[in-house]
Amino acid sequence: MNISVIGTGSFGTSLSMVLNDNNNRVMMYGRNQDTVQEINERHTNSRYLKDIKLSETITATASLKEAAAHAELLVLAVPVNAMRSVASDLNGYLEELNKQVLVVHVAKGLELNTYKRVSEVLEEVFDEARVSDICVLSGPSHAEEVALKQPTTVSTASLSEEGAEIIQDVFMTDYFRVYVNNDMVGVEIGGALKNIVALAVGALAGYGFGDNPKAAVITRGLHEIARLGTKLGANPLTFLGLAGMGDLIVTATSQHSRNYRCGQMLAGGLTLKEATEQMGMVVEGVNTTKAAYELSEQHDVEMPITKVLYGYLFNGISEDEAFTALMKREKTSESEGLKQLLESQIKNSK
Numbered sequence: 273m274n275i276s277v278i279g280t281g282s283f284g285t286s287l288s289m290v291l292n293d294n295n296n297r298v299m300m301y302g303r304n305q306d307t308v309q310e311i312n313e314r315h316t317n318s319r320y321l322k323d324i325k326l327s328e329t330i331t332a333t334a335s336l337k338e339a340a341a342h343a344e345l346l347v348l349a350v351p352v353n354a355m356r357s358v359a360s361d362l363n364g365y366l367e368e369l370n371k372q373v374l375v376v377h378v379a380k381g382l383e384l385n386t387y388k389r390v391s392e393v394l395e396e397v398f399d400e401a402r403v404s405d406i407c408v409l410s411g412p413s414h415a416e417e418v419a420l421k422q423p424t425t426v427s428t429a430s431l432s433e434e435g436a437e438i439i440q441d442v443f444m445t446d447y448f449r450v451y452v453n454n455d456m457v458g459v460e461i462g463g464a465l466k467n468i469v470a471l472a473v474g475a476l477a478g479y480g481f482g483d484n485p486k487a488a489v490i491t492r493g494l495h496e497i498a499r500l501g502t503k504l505g506a507n508p509l510t511f512l513g514l515a516g517m518g519d520l521i522v523t524a525t526s527q528h529s530r531n532y533r534c535g536q537m538l539a540g541g542l543t544l545k546e547a548t549e550q551m552g553m554v555v556e557g558v559n560t561t562k563a564a565y566e567l568s569e570q571h572d573v574e575m576p577i578t579k580v581l582y583g584y585l586f587n588g589i590s591e592d593e594a595f596t597a598l599m600k601r602e603k604t605s606e607s608e609g610l611k612q613l614l615e616s617q618i619k620n621s622k
């Protein structure tokens with residue numbers, strides 16, 4: 273298949289390697305001319321994936337129109353809040369070229385201000401005639417490990433039934449295993465909201481907290497992800513899968529995670545601006561904490577960890593205040609919470 277990967281960051285680059293290994297013709301689009309030149313001439317992308325050699329059959333372009341012209345499949349690997357403008361430009365080129373493509377995105381977050389999932393943004397921006405289907409690929413998949421061909425498993429979902437099956441075939445290699453999931457909302461919400469929990473757990477690690485509080489935030493974090501997700505129409509069981517628990521584990525326990533490391537840096541005394549600048553790569557959890565907090569208020573869904581992290585990131589509450597807010601909440605029942613999730617699922621499936 274002719275595939276254009278939009279975004280020459282860490283994940284766009286490692287997915288290009290997977291797709292190239294599967295005998296697709298891969299063209300990467302990057303807005304940075306130096307990176308494009310490095311990929312074409314030296315077959316490396318040293319800023320994002322140090323010590324990794326790319327195949328010479330992977331090409332790169334700084335022309336979005338050329339990428340649109342090449343593609344039967346577009347893989348969108350830019351940050352969530354760049355998706356709307358990138359997709360809008362692509363739609364214009366597809367119209368000019370009078371062609372239709374399949375689209376898959378791999379971004380993990382909610383759009384600021386609209387609180388939309390990425391597939392909702394894409395559905396809004398792309399004309400129906402330009403896309404055969406819109407899909408998501410998500411799950412526990414650090415770019416650094418994908419590039420090293422570490423066995424990796426992810427989920428894919430699509431708006432119609434067909435798209436996800438095509439994505440499964442196109443991406444699946446002996447080290448990259450893709451599962452089809454029919455819950456687009458759950459797959460996108462799981463991928464987006466785990467970044468909030470990873471930031472919080474990274475901060476805990478940075479303050480020197482032990483394993484008990486980390487397990488508490490991961491587990492109760494998953495619960496609040498499921499609570500908001502189910503309210504938005506997801507199947508709560510999706511959050512036990514790769515795009516839920518899987519991605520939460522890989523992100524909230526790993527030094528590869530930019531969200532986790534950002535939390536550590538904040539605990540180490542850097543400001544939010546300093547930490548994100550020092551990272552030099554997107555930390556989706558920051559914007560998504562804001563979007564998810566506001567969305568939870570709008571839907572009246574209790575998300576105590578998200579709320580506390582929002583206060584910590586944007587309103588300067590201290591770690592002590594954050595812990596007091598969480599530990600001194602009114603007492604509650606775990607089984608009652610799980611029962612409510614199941615009741616929402618029954619309501620959603622009617």
Ligand SMILES: NC(=O)C1=CN([C@@H]2O[C@H](COP(=O)(O)OP(=O)(O)OC[C@H]3O[C@@H](n4cnc5c(N)ncnc54)[C@H](O)[C@@H]3O)[C@@H](O)[C@H]2O)C=CC1
Pocket residue numbers: 279280281282283284302303304320349350351352354357358378379380381413414415416552553554556
């Ligand atoms: N790095 C990882 O391990 C994984 C990342 N993801 C998700 O994939 C998305 C991209 O992440 P990464 O590749 O890691 O980020 P990154 O920060 O490494 O790279 C982002 C790329 O997007 C480009 N970009 C940003 N704004 C743009 C715009 N307006 N137009 C064109 N290009 C633009 C940047 O120049 C850069 O090349 C994020 O939503 C992330 O959550 C998903 C799974 C794994």
Ligand SMILES: O=C(CO)COP(=O)(O)O
Pocket residue numbers: 380411412413414415467470519522523528529530531532554555556
């Ligand atoms: O989503 C990821 C792994 O699945 C990567 O997480 P970070 O964006 O925190 O690095």
